[in-house]
Amino acid sequence: MKIIADDTIPFLKGIAEPIADIVYIPAKGFTPEVVKDADALIVRSIDKCTSELLASSCVRLITTATIGFDHIDIHYCESHGITWKNAPGCNAPSVAQYVLASLLRIALRRGESLQGKTLGIIGVGHVGKEVEKLASLFGMTILRNDPPRAEAEGPEPFVSLEELLACADIITCHVPFTREGKYPTWHLADEKFFSQVRRGCWFINSCRGAVHDTKALLEAHQKGLVEEIILDCWENEPQINQELLKVVSIATPHIAGFSADGKATATRMCLEEIQRFFHVRFDRLKEVVPPAPANPLINLDAFEDHRIENAFLQTFDPLVVDRKLRKDPSTFEWLRNHYDHPREPLAYQVKQSTPAEKSLLQQIGFQVIG
Numbered sequence: 001m002k003i004i005a006d007d008t009i010p011f012l013k014g015i016a017e018p019i020a021d022i023v024y025i026p027a028k029g030f031t032p033e034v035v036k037d038a039d040a041l042i043v044r045s046i047d048k049c050t051s052e053l054l055a056s057s058c059v060r061l062i063t064t065a066t067i068g069f070d071h072i073d074i075h076y077c078e079s080h081g082i083t084w085k086n087a088p089g090c091n092a093p094s095v096a097q098y099v100l101a102s103l104l105r106i107a108l109r110r111g112e113s114l115q116g117k118t119l120g121i122i123g124v125g126h127v128g129k130e131v132e133k134l135a136s137l138f139g140m141t142i143l144r145n146d147p148p149r150a151e152a153e154g155p156e157p158f159v160s161l162e163e164l165l166a167c168a169d170i171i172t173c174h175v176p177f178t179r180e181g182k183y184p185t186w187h188l189a190d191e192k193f194f195s196q197v198r199r200g201c202w203f204i205n206s207c208r209g210a211v212h213d214t215k216a217l218l219e220a221h222q223k224g225l226v227e228e229i230i231l232d233c234w235e236n237e238p239q240i241n242q243e244l245l246k247v248v249s250i251a252t253p254h255i256a257g258f259s260a261d262g263k264a265t266a267t268r269m270c271l272e273e274i275q276r277f278f279h280v281r282f283d284r285l286k287e288v289v290p291p292a293p294a295n296p297l298i299n300l301d302a303f304e305d306h307r308i309e310n311a312f313l314q315t316f317d318p319l320v321v322d323r324k325l326r327k328d329p330s331t332f333e334w335l336r337n338h339y340d341h342p343r344e345p346l347a348y349q350v351k352q353s354t355p356a357e358k359s360l361l362q363q364i365g366f367q368v369i370g
């Protein structure tokens, strides 16, 4: 069996080698010539799996180490006998960690609390549910908008987009990128969308860049409709809009799903798909685990105030990569391929908590000791 894999996928090297001929190629190095004799591909979101790439190949399985699959021409695959598999939910907790850490950074800068603010979540799937869980623990009120789910499951826990926009202090999008179907998400956040928001709201896009319309978002900011913008996903990335970069509060290069935990899960899920499809077994699969953090111990007494918030930001601080991106926006892709993948709270032990803090820390996912 021949596998061609993107060489920037973490925790993959050495695992498939005992039973497969596996070739690693640079990100974006997938060409028809390179993939023509492969049985399976392991790709990322930057590796476009188009009909042109696949037409002269014998590829039977494409696995992507991502949740999103808008980089795969699924219609072509399905009509040409090519099975494709994404990694549902693999990095959902990582995106939630990103969203909450970013919100905490902004709230701390403004001298405000997230407690009591209303968070409108658009798209309540794997990621949206994780965001809801964490945001609720920080005392936020949640509004959910998800028309496909409302249609399938009943309207009860959901609100219309209009209601969400009118009532939310903070709006966060967690939809797949789609141009077709009943609920397309291309430019979901457009001029009409921003005309309905609460003046001064905060807007987050950590799903796919083209879910917002850059021009409309800039105008909404200029008019004061949107006060704080958190952007992980950008239209036309890696060539991001410089005017938008200047006004965004937190700017990151599409790394929301990049926790080491999420990356390891994604790699494992891809290999499990290959096992199932080709009826093989990778004995070293159990070695696909994220490394321990450099400093796994968090002492709450090290913080003068906002102890839980600061403990959370110790696991991941979006301002670190924000500063790097602003310094040189042309490094967008480089920063993604040379990223220091953070661990999620479950990898940390927290000490010196009060009983009330202990319960919250445990619900967030930390190990509490002492």
Ligand SMILES: NC(=O)C1=CN([C@@H]2O[C@H](COP(=O)(O)OP(=O)(O)OC[C@H]3O[C@@H](n4cnc5c(N)ncnc54)[C@H](O)[C@@H]3O)[C@@H](O)[C@H]2O)C=CC1
Pocket: 067, 068, 069, 088, 089, 091, 092, 095, 122, 123, 124, 125, 126, 127, 128, 145, 146, 147, 148, 149, 174, 175, 176, 177, 183, 184, 185, 188, 206, 207, 208, 232, 233, 254, 255, 256, 257, 258
């Ligand atoms: N920035 C990053 O690193 C990451 C970005 N993502 C992006 O986030 C997206 C969502 O991920 P998951 O939650 O795991 O996907 P999911 O498929 O589990 O959930 C998506 C939800 O959006 C809903 N939805 C679809 N169209 C909608 C619309 N027009 N309005 C409102 N809701 C709509 C669906 O019904 C579904 O419940 C992915 O497709 C991916 O593009 C995911 C992981 C990491």
Ligand SMILES: O=C(O)C(=O)[C@H](O)COP(=O)(O)O
Pocket: 044, 045, 046, 065, 066, 067, 068, 069, 091, 254, 255, 256, 257, 258, 336
């Ligand atoms: O899972 C997704 O969907 C994402 O957007 C990923 O976090 C992007 O990861 P890469 O494709 O850049 O590895």
